[in-house]
Amino acid sequence: MSPAAAVAATETLRVDLASSTGQFRGGATGMLYGLGDAGVPSKDLIAGMRLRSISQKAPDGDQHPNGDALKLADEFFATGGSEMHIYAQDAYSKWPYEELGIDDYAARLRPQLEKVAQRPDRDKFVWTIFNEPDGIWYSDWANKKQKFFADWTRIYRLVKSVLPNARIAGIGETRYRADHLREFLTYAKANNVLPELTSWHELGPDSLANYRRNYAEYREMEKQLGVSPREIVINEYTNRRDTSVPGQMVQWITMLEDTKVDGHMAFWSMAGNLSDHAVRSDRANGGWWLTKWYGDLAGSSANEVNTVKVTPPQPNVRDTLQGLATLNRGAAKATVLLGGTANDVNVALTGIDRKVFGDQVDVRISKAGWSGYEGDAGQPPVVAASRIRVANGSATVKVPGGDQLAAYQVIVTPAAGAAPVANAPWQASYEAENGTVENAQVYVQDDGSGSWDMAMRYTTSGRKDVGSMNRPDSRVTVNVTVPRTGTYKLGVLYGTNAFVGQSALYVDDAHVRNLTLPATLSWTYRGRYDTPVQLAAGTHRISLRTSGPGGYLGGSADITLDRVDLTEVTGPERTVYPLSDARGSGRGAMLRAGESVTTYVSAAEDGYYRLDTAFTATGRSTLGLTLSGRRVTGADQTATCAGAWNGSTTVHLKAGITEVELSNEGRTPLAAGTLTLTRDASADRNAVRVEAEAGRLAGGAAIASSTWASGGSYVGYVGNNGTLTIPRSGAPGQYNLTVAYAQADKNTGHPYNTDIINRTLVATETGGKSTATPYRHNYTWDGFWLETSPIDLVTRDGSVTFGNPAAWGPNVDWVQFAPLVVANRVTRR
Numbered sequence: 017m018s019p020a021a022a023v024a025a026t027e028t029l030r031v032d033l034a035s036s037t038g039q040f041r042g043g044a045t046g047m048l049y050g051l052g053d054a055g056v057p058s059k060d061l062i063a064g065m066r067l068r069s070i071s072q073k074a075p076d077g078d079q080h081p082n083g084d085a086l087k088l089a090d091e092f093f094a095t096g097g098s099e100m101h102i103y104a105q106d107a108y109s110k111w112p113y114e115e116l117g118i119d120d121y122a123a124r125l126r127p128q129l130e131k132v133a134q135r136p137d138r139d140k141f142v143w144t145i146f147n148e149p150d151g152i153w154y155s156d157w158a159n160k161k162q163k164f165f166a167d168w169t170r171i172y173r174l175v176k177s178v179l180p181n182a183r184i185a186g187i188g189e190t191r192y193r194a195d196h197l198r199e200f201l202t203y204a205k206a207n208n209v210l211p212e213l214t215s216w217h218e219l220g221p222d223s224l225a226n227y228r229r230n231y232a233e234y235r236e237m238e239k240q241l242g243v244s245p246r247e248i249v250i251n252e253y254t255n256r257r258d259t260s261v262p263g264q265m266v267q268w269i270t271m272l273e274d275t276k277v278d279g280h281m282a283f284w285s286m287a288g289n290l291s292d293h294a295v296r297s298d299r300a301n302g303g304w305w306l307t308k309w310y311g312d313l314a315g316s317s318a319n320e321v322n323t324v325k326v327t328p329p330q331p332n333v334r335d336t337l338q339g340l341a342t343l344n345r346g347a348a349k350a351t352v353l354l355g356g357t358a359n360d361v362n363v364a365l366t367g368i369d370r371k372v373f374g375d376q377v378d379v380r381i382s383k384a385g386w387s388g389y390e391g392d393a394g395q396p397p398v399v400a401a402s403r404i405r406v407a408n409g410s411a412t413v414k415v416p417g418g419d420q421l422a423a424y425q426v427i428v429t430p431a432a433g434a435a436p437v438a439n440a441p442w443q444a445s446y447e448a449e450n451g452t453v454e455n456a457q458v459y460v461q462d463d464g465s466g467s468w469d470m471a472m473r474y475t476t477s478g479r480k481d482v483g484s485m486n487r488p489d490s491r492v493t494v495n496v497t498v499p500r501t502g503t504y505k506l507g508v509l510y511g512t513n514a515f516v517g518q519s520a521l522y523v524d525d526a527h528v529r530n531l532t533l534p535a536t537l538s539w540t541y542r543g544r545y546d547t548p549v550q551l552a553a554g555t556h557r558i559s560l561r562t563s564g565p566g567g568y569l570g571g572s573a574d575i576t577l578d579r580v581d582l583t584e585v586t587g588p589e590r591t592v593y594p595l596s597d598a599r600g601s602g603r604g605a606m607l608r609a610g611e612s613v614t615t616y617v618s619a620a621e622d623g624y625y626r627l628d629t630a631f632t633a634t635g636r637s638t639l640g641l642t643l644s645g646r647r648v649t650g651a652d653q654t655a656t657c658a659g660a661w662n663g664s665t666t667v668h669l670k671a672g673i674t675e676v677e678l679s680n681e682g683r684t685p686l687a688a689g690t691l692t693l694t695r696d697a698s699a700d701r702n703a704v705r706v707e708a709e710a711g712r713l714a715g716g717a718a719i720a721s722s723t724w725a726s727g728g729s730y731v732g733y734v735g736n737n738g739t740l741t742i743p744r745s746g747a748p749g750q751y752n753l754t755v756a757y758a759q760a761d762k763n764t765g766h767p768y769n770t771d772i773i774n775r776t777l778v779a780t781e782t783g784g785k786s787t788a789t790p791y792r793h794n795y796t797w798d799g800f801w802l803e804t805s806p807i808d809l810v811t812r813d814g815s816v817t818f819g820n821p822a823a824w825g826p827n828v829d830w831v832q833f834a835p836l837v838v839a840n841r842v843t844r845r
Contacts, residue, residue, distance in 0.1 A: 025359050025360075026359060026360040026361065026362055026417075027329050027337050027357055027359045027360070027361050027362070028329060028361070028362045028363075028364055029326065029327070029328055029329070029337060029339050029352070029354055029361055029362070029363050029364070030326065030327040030364045030366070031324060031325070031326050031327075031339075031341045031350075031352055031363060031364065031365050031366070032324055032325040032326075032327075032366050032367045033324050033341070033343050033350055033365060033366065033367040033368055033369070034324075034366070034367025034369070034409075035324055035325035035367060036322040036323070036324055036325075036343070037274070037322070037323045037324060037325055038276055038322060038323060039320065039321070039322055039323075040273070040313055040314060040321040040322060040323050040342050041068075041273060041276045041277075041278075042066065042068055042273075042310070042311065042313065042314045043068040043069060043249075043272070043273075043277065043278030043279065044268070044269040044272035044273050044277075044278070044279045044310065045065055045067060045269060045279070045281070045307045045310055045311070046067055046068060046069045046070045046071070046249075046251075046278055046279060046280040046281070047067075047070055047071070047280050047281040047283075047290060047291040048070070048071040048072075048103070048251065048252055048280045048281065048282060048283040048291070049071070049072060049073070049080065049083045049283040049287040049288075049291075049769075050067075050070055050281070050283075050287075050288070050289075050290045050291050051070065051072060051083060051088045051091075051092065051287070051288055051290075052082045052083055052286075052287040052288020052289070052772070052774055052792070053082050053087070053088070053288060053774045053790050054087065054088060054090075054091050054790065055091075055297065055789065055790040055805075056082075056288040056297050056774050056790050056792045057288060057289065057290055057294040057297050057298070058297050058298045058644070058672070058673070059091060059094070059095050059644065059645065059675070060298065060616065060644050060672075060673045060674055060675040061290060061293075061294050061297075061298065061300065061304065061672075061673055062091070062092065062095045062097075062290075063095040063096060063616075063675055064300075064304070064307075064308045064311065064616045064673055064675065065290065065293075065304070065307045065308060065310075065311050066096060066308075066310075066311025066312070066314060067092070067095070067096070067097050067311075068097065068098050068099065068278060069097065069098060069099035069100070069101060069142070069249070069278050069280070070092065070097065070099075070100060070101065070280060071101040071102075071103055071144065071251055071252075071280045072084065072085035072088055072100060072101070072102065072103070073085060073102075073103060073106045074102055074103060074104050074105070074106045074107040074124075074125075074128050075087075075102070075127075075128045075131050075132070076107070076127070076128075077103075077106040077107040077108075078106075078107065078108060078109035079103075079105075079106035079107070079108060079109060079111065080106070080287055080763075080766075080769065080771055081762075081763050081771050081772075081773050082287050082288065082772075082773065082774060083287040083288070085100050085101075085102045085141070086131060086132070086135075088100075089135075089137070089140075089141075093137065093140065098140065099140055099141070099142050099278075100140060100141050100142070101141075101142040101143075101144055101185065101249070101251065101280070102128065102132075102141055102142070102143055102144060103144050103147055104125055104128060104143055104144060104145050105121070105144075105145075105146065105147050105152075106147075107121075107124040107125070107128065108124070111766060111767060112151070112152045113147075113152050113153070115152075115153050118167045118170060118171070121167075121171070122170065122171065122174055125145075125171065125174060125175075126174065126178070129174070129175060129178035129179055129182075130178060132179065133178055133179055138179060138181075138182075139181050139182075139183075141182070141183075142182075142183045142184070142185055142212075142213060142249075143175050143179075143182055143183070143184045143185065144185045144186070144188055144215065144251060145168070145171045145172065145175060145184060145185075145186065146164075146167075146168065146171070146186060146187060146188055147188055148188060148189060148190045148217065149164055149187060149188070149189060150189040150190055150193065150196065151189075151190045157196060161196075161199060165200070165203045165204075165207075168186070168187070168200075168204070168209060169207055169209050172184060172209045172211075173209070183212040183213060184211045184212055184213070185211055185212070185213040185214070185215040185249055185251065186200075186211035186213075186214070186215060187200055187211070187215070187216075188215040188216060188217065188251060189216050189217065190217050190219070191216065191217055191218070191219065191220060192216045192218070192226075192227075192230040192234070193216070194230075194233055194234075194237065197214075197216075197234065197237065198237055198241070201237065201238070201241050201243050202241060205241060205242070205243055210243065210246075211246065212246065212247065213246055213247045213248065213249050214234065214246040214247070214248050214249075215248070215249045215250070215251045216230075216250065217250065217251065217252040217253065217282075218230075218250050218252075218253040218279075219252055219253065219254070219255065219282060220255075220468070220471070221255060221334070221466050221467065221468055221470070221471040222334070223253065223255075224267055224268065224271070224332070224333075224334040224335075225332050225333060225334050226332075227250075227271050227272075227275075227332075228271055228274070228275065228331075228332055229332070231248070231275045231277070234248070247277070247278070248275070248277040248278070249277065249278045249279070249280065250272065250277060250278070250279040250280070251279075251280045252280060252281075252282045252283075253268060253272075253279050253280065253281060253282060254268055254281050254282050254284075254291070255471035255472060256282075256284040256285075256471065256472045256473060256474060257462070257470070257471055257472070257473055257474065257475045258475075259281055259282075259284060259285075259291050259292035259293065259303065260292040260293055260301050260302070260303040260386065260388070260389050260475065261302075261303060261386050261421050261475050262302050262303050262305070262306040262355055262384040262385065262386060262421065262422055262423030263355040263356050263357075263386070263419070263420050263421045263422050263423055264335075264355075264356070264421070264475070265303055265306055265307070265423070266306060266338060266339065266340075266353055266354065266355040266356060266423040267334075267335075267336075267338045267355070267356050269306070269307075269310055269340065269353070270326075270338045270339060270340045270353075271338075273310075273323060273340050274323070274340065283769060284768070284769075285389075285537065285541070285769070285770060286537070286769065286770045286771075286772045286793070287769075287771075287772065288772070288774065288792065290304065290307075292389050293307060295389075295390050295391065295392050295393075295672070296390070296672070296792060296794070296801060296803075297672075297790070297792045297803065298670050298671065298672035298673060298803075298804070299392045299671060299672030299673065300392070300393055300618065300672060300673050301386075301387045301388065301389065301390070301391055301392070301393050302384045302385050302386045302387040302391075302393045302396075302422070303384075303386070304393070304673075305384040305393060305395075305396050306353070306355075306384050306423045308616065309351075309353055309384070309423075309425045310353065312351075312597070312599065313342045313351055313353075315344045315346070315347055315349075315599075316347075316599065316600055319344050319345070319346030319347050320344075320345075320346070321342050321343070321344045322342065322343055323340060323341065323342050324341050324342065324343050324350075324367075326339050326340055326341050326352075334466065335356060335420075336356050336357060337354065337355070337356050337357040337359070337361060338354065338355070338356050339352055339353055339354030339355070339363075340352070340353055340354075341353070345369075345372055348372050348373065348429060348430050349427065349428065349429050350365070350368075350373075350427075350428040350429075351425065351426065351427050351428070352413075352424075352425070352426040352428075353423060353424070353425055353426075354415065354423065354424050354426070355422060355423035355424060356420070357417065357420060358417055358418060358419060358420040359417045360414065360415065360416060360417040360418075361414075361415040361417060361424075362412050362413070362414055362415075363412065363413040363414075363415060363426055364410070364412050365410060365411045365412070365413065365428065366409060366410045367409055368406050368409045368410065368411060369409070370406070370409070372430070373406065373428070373429075373430045374406070374430045374431060375405065375406055376403055376404065376405050376406060376430075376431035377403070377404050377406060377411060377428050377429065377430060377431055378401075378402075378403055378428070378429050378430070378431050378432065378435065378436045379400075379401060379402050379403070379404055379413050379426065379427070379428055379436070380398050380400075380401045380426075380427045380436050381398065381399055381400040381401065381413070381415055381416075381424055381425070381426050381427075381438075382396040382397065382398050382399065382424065382425045382427075383396055383397060383399045383419070383422050383423075383424055383440070384396045384422060384423050384424070384425070385419060385421065385422045386421035386422065386475070386477065387507075387509075387544050388509050388542035388543055388544045388578075389474070389536070389537070389541050389542055389543070390534070390536050390537075390541065390542065390543035390544070391507075391509065391542060391543055391544030392544065392546075392620065392671070392672065393618075394589075394591065394618040394620060395591045395593070395617070395618050396425070397438075397439055397440035397441070398436070398437075398438045398439045398440060399416055399424075399438055399440045400414070400415070400416055400438050401435075401436035401437050401438045402435070402436070403431050403435040403436070413426055413428070421475070421477065427597070429596075439592070441583055441584045441585070441586065442498075442499055442500075442583070442584040443581065443582065443583045443584070444496065444497075444498075444581070444582050445477075445579055445580070445581050445582075446494040446495075446496060446558075446579065446580045446581075446582075447477065447478040447480070447578075447579055448481060448482045448492050448494070448577040448578055448579060448580065449478060449480040449481060449482055450478070450494070451492050451493050451494035451495070451580075452491075452492070452493040452494075453482055453491075453492055454489065454490065454491045454492075454493075455487045455489045455490045455491070456482050456483065456484050456485045456487075456490040456491070456492065457482065457483055457484040458480055458481070458482055459480060459481055459482070459483050459576075460479065460480055461473055461474075461476035461479055461480060461481055461540060462475075462476060462479040463479075464479065473540065474538070474540040474541055474542070475542075476540060476542075476578055477509060477578050477579040478578075478579065481511075481540070481576050481577060481578045482576065482577045482578075483539060483576040483577075484574075485562050485573060485574050485575060485576075485577070486562075486571075486573075486574040487562065488562060488563050488567075488568040489562070489563065490561070490562040490573070491559055491560065491561040491562065492559065492560050492577050493557055493558065493559040493560075494557075494558050494559075494580055495555060495556070495557055495558075496551075496555065496556050496557075496558055496580075496582055497554065497555045497556075498551050498552075498553060498554070498556070498582065498584070499553060499584075500553050500584070501551070501552045501553045502550070502551070502584065502585070502586070503548050503549070503550055503551075503584075503585040504548070504549050504550075504551050504582050504583060504584055504585060505546050505547070505548060505549075505581075505582070505583040505584075505585050506521070506546065506547050506548070506549045506558070506580065506581070506582060507544050507545070507546045507580070507581035507582075507583065508531065508533070508544065508545045508546075508547075508560065508577070508579075508580055508581075509542045509543070509544050509577070509578040509579040509580070509581070510533055510536070510542065510543060510544075510545065510575050510576060510577055510578065511536050511538060511539045511540050511541055511542050511543070511575065511576040511578070512533060512535050512536050512539070512543075512575050512576075513538055513539050514535050514536070514537065514538070514760070514795040514796060515535050515571075515572065515795075515796055515799070516532060516533065516534065516535050516572060516723075516724050516796060516798070516799035517532075517533035517534075517535070517572055517573070517574075517575040518530055518531065518532060518533065518569045518570075518572040518573050518575075519531045519533065519560045519561065519562070519569075519573060519575060519577075520560070520561040520562070520563060520564035520565075520569060520573075521547070521549075521558075521559075521560060522557075522558070522559040522560075522561060523549060523551070523556055523557070523558055523559075524556055524557050525557065525559070527564055527565050528549060529547070530564050530569070531545055531547060531560075532724065533545050533575060534794075534799060534801065535794065535795035535796040535799045536795065537770060537795060539576045540576065542578055544581075546620075548585065558580060560577060560580075561573075562574075588694055588695045588696075588697070589619075589620050589693075589694070589695040590692065590693065590694045590695070591617065591618065591692070591693045592690055592691075592692045592693075593615045593617060593690065593691040593692070593693070594689075594690055595613050595615065595678070595688040595689060595690060595691055597615070598613040598614055598615040598688075598691075599613065599614045599615070600612055600613030600614060605687055605688040605689065606685060606686075606687050606688075607678075607679070607680040607685060607686055607687070607688060608680065608685045609680055609682060609683050609684070609685070610679075610680060611679070611680055612642075612677050612678060612679035612680065613677070613678050613688055614675060614676065614677045614678075615675075615676050615678075615691060616673050616674070616675055616676070617669075617673070617674050617676050617691070617693050618672065618673055618674075618693075619669040619670065619671055619672065619674065619693070619695075620671065620695070621671050621695075622668075622669070622670055622671045622752075622754050622802050622804045623668065623669070623695065623696075623697060623699075623700050623703075624666055624667065624668050624669075624695075624696045624697070624699035624700055624702070624703075624834075624838065625666070625667060625668075625669050625693050625694060625695055625696060626664055626665070626666050626692075626693075626694045626695075626696045626839075627641070627663075627664070627665045627666075627667060627676070627691060627692070627693060628662060628663070628664045628691070628692040628694065629653060629662070629663040629664075629665075629678065629688065629689075629690070629691050629692075630660070630661075630662055630688075630689035630690050630692075630845070631653075631655070631660075631661055631663065631686050631687060631688045631689055632659070632660050632661070632686060632687040632689065633655035633657070633658050633659060633661060633682075633684065633686045634658050634684045634685050634686065635657065635658050635682075635683075635684035636654070636655065636656055636657060636682060636683075636684065637654070637655045637680065637682040637683075637684050637685075637686040638652050638653065638654045638655075638680070638681040638682040639652065639653040639654075639655075639663060639678055639679070639680065639681070639686065639688070640652055640678070640679040640680075640681040641653075641665060641667075641676070641677075641678060641679075642675075642676070642677040642678075642679065643667065643669075643674055643675070643676060643677075643836075644674055644675050644806070645675065646750070646806055648665075648667065648750065648836060648837060649749070649750060649837070650749075650837045650840055651665045651667065651837050651840050652681065652840075653665070653840070653842045654682075654842060655686070655842065659844060659845070660844070660845035661842055661843070661844060661845060662842070662843050662844075662845055663840075663841070663842045664839070664840070664841050664842075664843075665837060665839065665840045666696055666699050666837065666838050666839035666840070667836055667837050667838075668702075668703070668751075668752045668804075668834040668835065668836055668837075668838075669752075669804075670752065670754075670804035670805075671802065671804070676691065678691070699838055699839070702834065702835055702838045703754075703832050703833065703834035703835075704744065704746065704832065704833050704834075705754075705830055705831070705832040706742050706743075706744075706830060706831055706832070707726060707727055707729075707829075707830045708729075708730055708731040708740055708742075708828040708829055708830055708831065709727070709729045709730070709731060711731070711740045711741055711742045711743075712740070712741040712743075713731065713738075713739070713740060713741075714738070714739045714741070715737035715738045715739050715819070716733050716736075716737060716738040717731055717732070717733050717734050717738035717739055717740050717819075718731065718732055718733050718738075719731055719732075720732045720798075720827070722798035722829075723798075724798055724799050724800060725798065725800065725829045726756065726800075726829050726830050730758070730798070730800070730827050730828060730829040731827065731828045731829075732827045732828075733824075734777065734818060734819055734820070734824070734825040734826070734827070734828055735775070735777070735819055735820035735821075735823055735824040735825035736820070736821075736822075736823065736824055737819075737821070738819060739817050739818065739819035740817070740818045740819070740828060741815050741816070741817040741818070742815060742816050742817075742818070742831055743813075743815045744809075744813065744814070744815060744816060744833060745812060745813045746809075746812065746833070746835075747812065747835070748809050748810045748811055748812060749808070749809065749835060749836070750806070750808055750835070750836040750837070751806075751807050751808070751809055751833050751834060751835055751836060752804050752805070752806060752807070752833075752834045752836055753779060753787075753789070753804065753805050753806070753807040753831065753832070753833060753834075754802055754803070754804045754831065754832040754834065755777065755789075755791070755802070755803050755805075755818075755826075755828060755830075755831050755832075756800040756801070756802055756828070756829035756830045756831075757777070757791050757794070757800060757801060757802075757803060757826035757827060757828055757829065758794055758796060758797055758798055758799055758800045758801070758826060758827045758829070759775045759791055759793060759794060759797065759825075759826035759827060760793060760794065760795055760796050760797050761773040761774075761775060761793060761824070762793060772792070772793035773793060774790045774791060774792050774793060775790070775791050775820075775823065775824060775825050775826050776788050776789065776790050776791070776820055776823065776825065777789055777791060777818055777819070777820060777825040777826060777828075778818070778819055778820050778821070778825075779807060779816050779817070779818050780816065780817045780818075780819075781807075781809055781810065781811060781814045781815075781816050782811065782814035782815050782816075782817070783810065783811040783814040784808075784809060784810040784811055784814055785808075785810070787805070787806075787807045787808075789803065789805040791803055791825070791826040797827060798827070800827075800829045806836075807833075809833075816831075816833075818831070
């Protein structure tokens with residue numbers, strides 16, 4: 017699979033807007049252990065995905081160090097989640113679970129039930145009382161099924177005795193086993209212990225081909241047995257190679273939404289990264305944007321959204337073009353999500369209702385490419401746009417191909433105003449293995465066989481990478497051709513084995529700079545590092561080497577290289593968000609008093625951005641701003657009379673995704689048009705940064721040296737009485753706190769999950785309050801990530817002390833305080 021794959025032909029995806037397949041469900045993008053601790057990942061990322069249900073650890077369970085369902089429930093439900101599934105057997109510490117007898121399990125389960133029973137929202141919890149029983153405790157089905165039936169009955173009745181309205185899912189086997197399900201349902205019906213939800217796992221390379229057949233067979237089985245239709249949850253699905261990859265995930269999402277079931281992505285890597293869709297705690301990769309698009313399909317509560325019939329060229333064939341589509345009549349919008357092919361695609365639309373769309377439609381096509389697992393991806397660009405005439409209820413939309421790893425969003429609306437235009441910058445990708453590889457080795461990471469081994473590997477662009485870059489003269493050189501003289505963003509997809517990497521960047525044999533590459537989980541768990549390069553129009557040689565002008569970079573240069581991306585940069589980072597696409601309580605972007613719209617903006621770096629809002633008032637109106645659930649003071653935009661207005665607010669944003677809510681705080685309606693985000697680096701002077709070693713240390717906190725720390729030093733042993741105090745001066749108010757930190761705490765022993773541990777740092781203002789922030793595991797103790805979080809300061813000169821009275825915090829390189837708002841104005845248009 018490669019974004020640079022040759023285009024062999026044009027495929028056709030047929031979409032019949034007149035043929036409804038039912039109400040949109042939106043449950044396909046749940047996950048197992050997608051959440052780690054409160055704040056990891058951020059609420060913005062969770063809310064952006066619009067998750068319906070997830071599966072998490074048993075309360076106080078020992079299976080993993082985090083992911084506790086009860087500790088995460090409040091945050092999950094607050095972001096819009098409907099159901100929290102509890103893996104009750106995860107009370108056990110080992111995998112496979114220790115087999116200590118059903119009495120022992122019942123004794124471990126009862127406290128879980130009693131804790132949930134104390135909650136007013138207890139009916140939002142679903143109980144997975146057995147996980148993969150065909151592989152654990154009852155694998156000898158022929159001889160142990162009667163014991164399983166008896167144990168199921170006992171545990172089922174225990175749950176109902178404590179929580180009479182509890183919903184139970186089962187039987188949750190490793191794969192779809194028709195014979196087991198038939199025997200189980202027959203027994204469960206006869207003994208009044210049927211689960212409310214039927215569950216099984218789809219984890220094999222053949223699941224994309226077989227799932228719909230399994231689903232149809234199961235539904236027929238229910239009819240034959242006289243069992244009323246159960247809700248279905250595929251509570252573990254995907255292969256390891258699929259998560260984070262838009263072109264792969266769209267195939268899974270399509271088949272689950274087609275059958276109106278919920279699905280939970282498997283836990284292949286670590287808890288708290290949304291099953292490989294979250295970069296660090298706050299950022300999104302390309303796969304996250306696909307899940308966000310899927311969540312967007314739900315529209316607003318004011319309108320019913322239905323899925324419609326989609327016919328791909330090869331139904332139920334793995335790694336081929338697949339797609340789903342919805343029609344939102346109330347919003348006059350049709351949306352198609354598609355991917356899985358490197359070919360160009362014609363989306364053949366039929367059944368276009370003239371009363372809804374008119375005689376012409378505006379079409380926007382956005383592309384979510386694969387950016388790696390730890391590769392930050394901004395708002396997907398519009399790669400094609402046009403105004404198309406509708407003939408006899410039909411129209412054809414041409415989707416550009418060339419990237420099998422990508423997914424595409426096609427939005428169709430009635431023609432209005434100026435015709436839409438594409439905004440994607442020039443971009444090209446180059447596979448490392450196709451370049452000149454010297455004193456290194458090309459590795460095949462996917463042989464295309466479709467085997468279990470291949471499916472369980474992490475994705476590699478082009479199926480190959482370059483590794484063994486462990487000699488002073490190791491290098492990879494690619495030839496690139498750019499259309500214009502100017503600045504280009506060079507994106508390097510790479511892997512390290514949990515250490516900070518280095519690579520010497522050369523252009524046309526001239527040294528540009530040495531790249532410092534943040535650590536990644538493993539050689540094939542790709543990150544992406546972006547750096548600017550100046551290129552003249554024409555062809556150039558870009559080389560990544562293990563030696564620079566100062567000599568061999570050493571072991572840190574022993575990285576893997578997957579792909580190099582080049583993207584033209586035409587000015588400061590700038591993104592336009594049409595608020596007609598936003599989620600909101602209003603009708604489209606028309607907001608009555610008290611209504612709001614919510615969108616999710618992406619910032620490439622921690623710093624100041626200008627938020628420009630175009631809106632139209634019908635009278636005196638005020639537009640309020642809320643960032644990540646934090647009502648921003650000093651950012652209201654007030655229109656003093658009817659007319660068109662522009663509001664501009666300069667705010668400090670964290671790198672990654674921020675939920676932006678614009679609310680009508682006045683009494684008269686207003687129409688919100690667009691939100692434009694523009695980087696304002698000049699405003700960064702408002703932030704105050706202090707090196708940690710310049711602070712006052714106490715309680716055992718100590719200065720340590722590191723090549724990767726700013727100034728060569730950082731402060732460690734913060735927490736457990738060790739503290740770091742930073743003096744400050746400035747006005748009280750809303751601030752963002754940025755900490756450059758490192759921490760690689762984890763448990764060991766699980767056969768395939770990385771049991772990372774997140775650490776917490778508590779910032780206490782003298783004369784003010786304490787604010788706790790989680791810091792996600794970042795693979796290494798001396799390679800530093802930035803984490804930005806809100807902090808409200810109430811004094812002018814109260815110092816801030818960092819520590820943790822109950823546990824260790826992360827190592828700290830530097831801290832920064834940035835006023836949240838530094839400029840705000842409103843003008844007539």
